Amino acid sequence: MSQILEADNLTKVFQTKDGDVRAVDGVSFSLEPGDFVAIHGPSGCGKSTLLLMSGALLSPDDGTVTINETDPYSLSAEARSAFRGENIGFVFQQFHLIPYLSVLDNILVNELAANGSSDDDWPLQAEILLEKFQLGHRKNHVPSRLSVGEQQRVALARALLRTPALILADEPTGNLDPENSQILLDHLGEFAAGGGAVLMVTHDDRAREAASRSIDLS
Helix, strand or coil: CCCCCEEEEEEEEEEEEEEEEEEEEEEEECCCCCCCCEEEECCCHHHHHHHHHCCCCCCEEEEEECCCCCCCHHCHEEEEHHCCCHHEEEECCCCCCCCCCHHHHHCCCCHHHHCCCCCCHHHHHHHHHHHHHHHHCCCCCHHHHHCHHHHHHHHHHHCCCCCCEEEECCCCCCCCCCHHHHHHHHHHHHHHHHCEEEEEECCCCCHHCCCCCCEEEC
């Protein structure tokens, strides 16, 4: 089975006034289609740093990242951004929805930013996702008219629009109640079961239990 993500000996050191801080120290792991992996550990142990390096958002000081047989850090900044857009979907604890855009345009925002307009196919795909997440009746609403759980589902729909191979989620249930947390975890599990891979940072025991395996950074 081909690997979607391979991280080998990832290391990141931050310089502070009190000296160097080794945030991530030689971590290696891989994700294959169908994997749903949780990264857990105490605050400050490097979970989010590891996620950012895995998602081609933060260059490691040592080690390599390979996504779909490509080293994104070997690409130019422009090519790396395009590579992320094609291969990775991101879901964060803070939903990063644009308050003055409709739900539909929030899902399409990356396409609108890249092209100035959205191809006819993308709005159709976005509406299919909204129906899947039971938000079709909300497509013309702005985020402030949605519940917290609905906003997180919009953020997930945005991440899934291009059918990426990999979803990276940073504390995706952190702002959700138990019911909405379970809805989100079910959708992430369904994505993995369909042949994608999920890498999720979490403090949530329920989220950790939903994953197929975990990486302990404590």
